[in-house]
Amino acid sequence: MTSHFRLxxxxxxxxxxxxxxxxxxxxxxHFSMKKEWQEITLAENKFSFLGLDSIMNHMVQLLSNELNQxxxxxxxxxxxxxxxxxxxxxxxxxxxxxxGNYVGYGIHSxxxxxxxxxxxxxxxxxxxLHRLFLDNNSVLRRKTMYELVDKxxxxxxxxxxxxDVDGLSSATxxxxxxxxxxxGLYSCYTLWHLIHGEAKEKMKSYLKSIESDSLNTYFLxxxxxxxxxxxxxYLSKEEFTKHSxxxxxxxxxxxxxxxxxxxKKMPDEMLxxxxxxxxxxxxxxxxGINSRTQxxxxxxxxxxxxxxxxxNHLNILTRNQLKSYLQFFDxxxxxxxxxxxxxxxxxxxxxxxxxxxxxxxxxxxx
Amino acid sequence: xxxxxxxxxLLLVTCLAQAQEQILVEAESFINSGGWVxxxxxxxxxxSPYLMAHGMGNKVANASTKIDFKEKGIYHLWVxxxxxxxxxxxxxxxxxxxxxxxxxxxxxxTTPSWSWEYAGTTSIKSKKVEIELIDLTGFNGRCDAIxxxxxxxxxxxxxxxxxxxxxxxxxxxxxxxxxxxxxxVITGGGVAGCAAAIAAAEQGLxxxxxxxxxxxxxxxxxxxxxxxxxIYGKYKRILQLIDTEHYPNGSFKAxxxxxxxxxxxxxxENIHLFLNWRAYDAKSDNSVVKYVDARQTxxxxxxxxxxxxxxxxxxxxxxxxxxxxxxxxxRESANEYGEAWDEWGELWSPEEPDNFVMGSxxxxxxxxxxxxxxxxxxxxxxxxxxxxxxxxxEWYWEFSRNDLHQIDDAEEIRDHLLRGIYGSFANAKxxxxxxxYKLQWVSYLVGKRESRRFIGxxxxxxxxxxxxxxxxxxxxxxxxxxxxxxxxNLTDETKPDFLSKALFYxxxxxxxxxxxxxxxxxxxxxxxxxxxxxxxxxxxxxxxxLTTGQMGAAVGLAAALCKKYNVNPRAIYTDHLEEYMxxxxxxxxxxx
Numbered sequence: 022m023t024s025h026f027r028l029x030x031x032x033x034x035x036x037x038x039x040x041x042x043x044x045x046x047x048x049x050x051h052f053s054m055k056k057e058w059q060e061i062t063l064a065e066n067k068f069s070f071l072g073l074d075s076i077m078n079h080m081v082q083l084l085s086n087e088l089n090q091x092x093x094x095x096x097x098x099x100x101x102x103x104x105x106x107x108x109x110x111x112x113x114x115x116x117x118x119x120x121g122n123y124v125g126y127g128i129h130s131x132x133x134x135x136x137x138x139x140x141x142x143x144x145x146x147x148x149x150l151h152r153l154f155l156d157n158n159s160v161l162r163r164k165t166m167y168e169l170v171d172k173x174x175x176x177x178x179x180x181x182x183x184x185d186v187d188g189l190s191s192a193t194x195x196x197x198x199x200x201x202x203x204x205g206l207y208s209c210y211t212l213w214h215l216i217h218g219e220a221k222e223k224m225k226s227y228l229k230s231i232e233s234d235s236l237n238t239y240f241l242x243x244x245x246x247x248x249x250x251x252x253x254x255y256l257s258k259e260e261f262t263k264h265s266x267x268x269x270x271x272x273x274x275x276x277x278x279x280x281x282x283x284x285k286k287m288p289d290e291m292l293x294x295x296x297x298x299x300x301x302x303x304x305x306x307x308x309g310i311n312s313r314t315q316x317x318x319x320x321x322x323x324x325x326x327x328x329x330x331x332x333n334h335l336n337i338l339t340r341n342q343l344k345s346y347l348q349f350f351d352x353x354x355x356x357x358x359x360x361x362x363x364x365x366x367x368x369x370x371x372x373x374x375x376x377x378x379x380x381x382x383x384x385x386x387x
Numbered sequence: 388x389x390x391x392x393x394x395x396x397l398l399l400v401t402c403l404a405q406a407q408e409q410i411l412v413e414a415e416s417f418i419n420s421g422g423w424v425x426x427x428x429x430x431x432x433x434x435s436p437y438l439m440a441h442g443m444g445n446k447v448a449n450a451s452t453k454i455d456f457k458e459k460g461i462y463h464l465w466v467x468x469x470x471x472x473x474x475x476x477x478x479x480x481x482x483x484x485x486x487x488x489x490x491x492x493x494x495x496x497t498t499p500s501w502s503w504e505y506a507g508t509t510s511i512k513s514k515k516v517e518i519e520l521i522d523l524t525g526f527n528g529r530c531d532a533i534x535x536x537x538x539x540x541x542x543x544x545x546x547x548x549x550x551x552x553x554x555x556x557x558x559x560x561x562x563x564x565x566x567x568x569x570x571x572v573i574t575g576g577g578v579a580g581c582a583a584a585i586a587a588a589e590q591g592l593x594x595x596x597x598x599x600x601x602x603x604x605x606x607x608x609x610x611x612x613x614x615x616x617x618i619y620g621k622y623k624r625i626l627q628l629i630d631t632e633h634y635p636n637g638s639f640k641a642x643x644x645x646x647x648x649x650x651x652x653x654x655x656e657n658i659h660l661f662l663n664w665r666a667y668d669a670k671s672d673n674s675v676v677k678y679v680d681a682r683q684t685x686x687x688x689x690x691x692x693x694x695x696x697x698x699x700x701x702x703x704x705x706x707x708x709x710x711x712x713x714x715x716x717x718r719e720s721a722n723e724y725g726e727a728w729d730e731w732g733e734l735w736s737p738e739e740p741d742n743f744v745m746g747s748x749x750x751x752x753x754x755x756x757x758x759x760x761x762x763x764x765x766x767x768x769x770x771x772x773x774x775x776x777x778x779x780x781e782w783y784w785e786f787s788r789n790d791l792h793q794i795d796d797a798e799e800i801r802d803h804l805l806r807g808i809y810g811s812f813a814n815a816k817x818x819x820x821x822x823x824y825k826l827q828w829v830s831y832l833v834g835k836r837e838s839r840r841f842i843g844x845x846x847x848x849x850x851x852x853x854x855x856x857x858x859x860x861x862x863x864x865x866x867x868x869x870x871x872x873x874x875x876n877l878t879d880e881t882k883p884d885f886l887s888k889a890l891f892y893x894x895x896x897x898x899x900x901x902x903x904x905x906x907x908x909x910x911x912x913x914x915x916x917x918x919x920x921x922x923x924x925x926x927x928x929x930x931x932x933l934t935t936g937q938m939g940a941a942v943g944l945a946a947a948l949c950k951k952y953n954v955n956p957r958a959i960y961t962d963h964l965e966e967y968m969x970x971x972x973x974x975x976x977x978x979x
Contacts, residue, residue, distance in 0.1 A: 157730075158888065158890065162891070163868065163891045163893055225729065250732070254732070254738070276877070276878055276879070276880065277876060277877050277878070277880060278733055278734065278873075278877040278878055281733070281743075281789070281877070282733050282737075282738075285737070285738070285739045285741065286738070286739070309876075309880060310788065310790075310884070311743075311788060311789045311790075311877070314788075314789050314790040315789070339788075339790055340500075340799070341790040341791065341796065342790055345790075373475055375473045375474055375499055376473075376499060376500075378498075378499065378500060
């Protein structure tokens with residue numbers, strides 16, 4: 022490739038919105054994913070969004086790796102932070118994942134963030150800033166700046182003040198104090214809304230335009246819980262079965278809400294597969310109480326081993342779960358194997374089983 | 388014989404029934420309840436109001452009553468009770484019984500479900516006997532009934548068999564002793580029921596307001612202490628008679644608004660107030676409610692309430708349920724009414740319907756005293772509280788779980804929250820900084836957010852909020868966010884299961900039509916309160932008490948026009964809407 026041709030390509034890319042990624046200037050201070058930002062070789066301007074001042078526009082870039090696979094959204098923000106009629110500029114580099122969820126930020130070393138009294142943020146402040154940016158259900162979400170001013174207790178140790186409620190949405194003053202860096206309310210509020218506002222919506226819309234089976238496969242097999250849930254929702258029930266091994270792997274490690282989702286969506290034929298049933302019901306004791314309810318309620322669709330696996334954990338069943346479990350045998354007496362019956366008999370006699378009386382009643386009626 | 392027994396029961400102001408050798412004593416009918424409280428919340432699940440030793444860790448004073456025996460002799464003794472926190476520890480709610488001052492050896496409250504605990508035989512040496520309940524723990528021991536029998540035949544344990552046995556032993560007839568007729572019968576004296584009663588009474592209707600507690604206000608009462616939220620809409624004058632200040636939830640200040648509310652409702656001569664009366668049945672014929680039957684929660688006295696029209700403000704929707712009104716329960720699928728919100732996905736509205744509704748709360752409050760105080764180790768609370776520490780509760784002390792029904796399992800839900808509260812407080816008390824704190828108040832009433840939702844001619848949904856739909860019959864308006872709750876442990880397993888989070892959808896003003904305030908299939912049934920016609924997400928905003936109060940006031944005014952034209956609720960929308968909307972518009976100007 023001649024140097025002229027390279028120059029031509031470079032000019033073309035620049036004029037069409039492409040940017041070669043400059044790793045050194047984009048190193049995040051906090052980053053919740055792995056090292057995706059280090060794999061980036063390409064930055065493309067995709068869309069801009071309006072700041073809270075309705076004046077400044079901020080350009081969002083899509084960052085891709087050398088295989089041209091999109092991995093992150095990015096914006097080098099400069100915004101005015103205003104308090105009491107005085108405005109100062111704050112610069113911050115924000116990373117979002119492909120779902121538009123905030124994942125990290127960086128600062129320019131010569132432009133630290135500052136508080137209301139112009140003191141620069143210290144390390145703890147930067148750490149807290151990342152935590153509060155990660156909270157997409159922050160109390161900052163539903164408040165105006167006006168509503169927040171004076172809600173933060175002067176003395177954060179004062180329990181009386183913390184226990185007071187804010188008159189608008191029952192948020193305690195402690196909730197609000199927890200959601201901001203002390204002395205940095207205006208910066209936190211402004212930046213939080215830039216991160217979780219219009220930009221996020223535009224990223225979601227953009228994602229819809231590039232969604233594909235291959236991208237969804239990346240999400241499904243990634244280690245990120247929000248990606249996994251997004252991928253699970255994207256899959257049809259038939260595709261669910263195709264990825265049964267990964268789905269059951271996710272089930273083991275997912276948060277309870279995702280487990281609940283998986284068990285609701287999982288078709289009977291998938292749950293009926295011996296390997297799937299074994300994987301799910303083997304973990305019966307560790308999957309959380311709501312998933313246990315679902316597993317008990319789906320015994321009919323599960324493979325023949327499942328009722329026996331549950332019988333190993335009679336002592337952790339809630340009253341209603343135990344009722345459902347015993348009802349299962351009333352409805353499906355052929356599933357009551359000798360070994361399960363033996364365990365039920367032992368349970369009925371055991372003084373340590375809280376709801377043993379239910380088992381006793383079941384056996385008496387049998 | 389039954390009539391004779393009944394006379395004796397009335398004479399003693401107790402519900403006791405006596406055959407030659409059998410006596411049933413209902414605990415809630417004790418002449419002196421001492422420090423025990425009457426808890427009527429779970430009658431529909433376990434069969435009766437009961438006495439509970441709600442001492443927040445301090446043993447309560449003995450409850451006592453007197454019983455007439457026809458014959459002295461040896462009696463078998465059973466006590467209906469339960470261990471409310473069963474497990475591998477000593478039951479928390481233990482109590483004893485004394486007969487004429489002599490304690491029976493057995494400790495009660497040890498069986499892990501409502502059942503008759505057998506105490507063997509006891510010798511009754513006189514015909515007039517005093518019975519006492521002796522609390523041993525201060526932690527919610529409970530006694531439903533005591534049964535003496537010369538025969539060693541245990542009473543039925545539960546269900547219809549027990550109900551029939553109880554009716555027989557108490558000598559009750561199939562119908563209540565008294566019947567009374569009104570223009571409007573309102574069941575449920577929460578803010579919605581009170582507003583309905585006031586609005587209807589101001590229009591000249593004779594109203595019966597049946598409420599199962601001694602204090603009006605429901606979740607706003609000083610017994611539960613949730614502040615009223617929302618706007619007044621078109622009913623500011625009425626709602627200001629019964630609302631609250633915006634004190635922190637659980638604040639003792641609730642008592643001032645309680646006094647105001649009780650005084651204001653009682654000033655209406657044509658509101659016939661039945662406090663401590665709990666409805667237990669309603670019958671419909673040809674889709675028309677004919678009557679509501681209710682029982683005094685302590686004496687057991689019964690009354691039939693007849694009216695051309697009824698309001699169900701029970702929250703749980705009992706009147707409509709008994710009458711056969713269509714209702715829904717649980718979360719609809721996101722697609723059913725177009726209620727998805729991608730931002731929150733399954734937490735907001737699920738792809739597949741389920742029964743994971745918003746939970747119930749028990750509020751509690753501390754007091755800082757001059758002296759240090761200790762709080763006991765509570766093994767039965769620790770597996771619920773885990774390491775959580777707290778010295779007071781707020782709205783997010785909320786419990787819902789997918790194997791629990793907010794109505795059928797309400798007692799378990801309440802008890803679970805009590806364990807969370809006591810355990811968290813016990814943890815907090817281990818800290819030096821909390822040595823001067825003690826429990827001032829823990830509610831024993833479960834404050835519910837969501838239960839049955841009736842189906843009216845219109846089902847109010849999130850779409851009505853998104854579109855700010857202005858209906859021709861917009862009788863309720865609100866600007867409050869739609870706020871739907873989820874349990875914190877759904878997204879973070881390390882959190883205790885009794886804490887929730889709220890998701891807020893900010894909105895401009897939205898409206899609820901009158902058609903969501905009457906049943907689609909029971910022709911003379913209004914509903915006001917959380918049981919109005921809505922979806923799960925639709926309930927998220929208007930479930931707060933000024934909004935439900937608006938519903939009540941709207942229903943009360945509609946009932947007045949129903950009487951004027953002798954029509955049912957639907958006809959107000961189809962034939963008299965203009966007059967109705969004018970009546971609402973002008974109701975604030977009226978002076979009474």
